[in-house]
Amino acid sequence: QVQLVESGGGLVQPGGSLRLSCAASGFTFSSYAMSWYRQAPGKERELVAAITSTEGSTNYADSVKGRFTITRDNAKNTVYLQMNSLKPEDTGVYYCNALKTTVRTGRKYEYRYWGQGTQVTVSS
Numbered sequence: 789q790v791q792l793v794e795s796g797g798g799l800v801q802p803g804g805s806l807r808l809s810c811a812a813s814g815f816t817f818s819s820y821a822m823s824w825y826r827q828a829p830g831k832e833r834e835l836v837a838a839i840t841s842t843e844g845s846t847n848y849a850d851s852v853k854g855r856f857t858i859t860r861d862n863a864k865n866t867v868y869l870q871m872n873s874l875k876p877e878d879t880g881v882y883y884c885n886a887l888k889t890t891v892r893t894g895r896k897y898e899y900r901y902w903g904q905g906t907q908v909t910v911s912s
Contacts, residue, residue: 791811792812792904793904794882794904795809797907797908798907798909801910805871806874810824810903811865812867818862821888822838822841822867822884823835823884823887824837824883824884824885825882826908827883828877828880831880836856836869837857837858839858839859851877852871852878856870857869869882871908874910879908879909882907
C-alpha cells in the first residue's frame with residue numbers, strides 16, 4: 789500500500805521557518821522524483837520544489853528560490869522542505885508528490901502518488 793505522509797506544518801509568523809517532512813512507504817522511493825506542491829485558498833495547486841531520484845538535482849518555483857530547500861534521504865524514504873523567511877503568500881496546503889516515468893515498448897507510463905497535505909499558515 790503506497791503512503792506519503794506529510795508532517796511539520798503549522799502556524800508561523802512572517803520571517804519564520806518551518807521544515808516539512810514526507811515519509812514514503814509502499815514503493816521504491818529511490819526510483820521516484822519527489823516534489824512539493826502547494827495550494828492556496830481559491831487557487832490552483834502549484835509546484836514549489838522538486839528533486840530528482842538519483843542525482844538529487846533540484847528545481848524551484850521563482851517565488852521560493854533562495855528561501856526554500858528541498859532535500860531527500862533515500863535511506864529513510866523521506867523528503868524534506870526547509871522553508872525560511874516565510875511570507876503570508878506562502879500560506880496554503882502543502883502536498884508531497886512522487887513521480888516515476890517509464891517507457892516500455894515505445895509507450896510512456898507515469899506513476900504518480902500524492903500525500904494528504906499539511907497546512908502551512910504564515911500570519912502575524
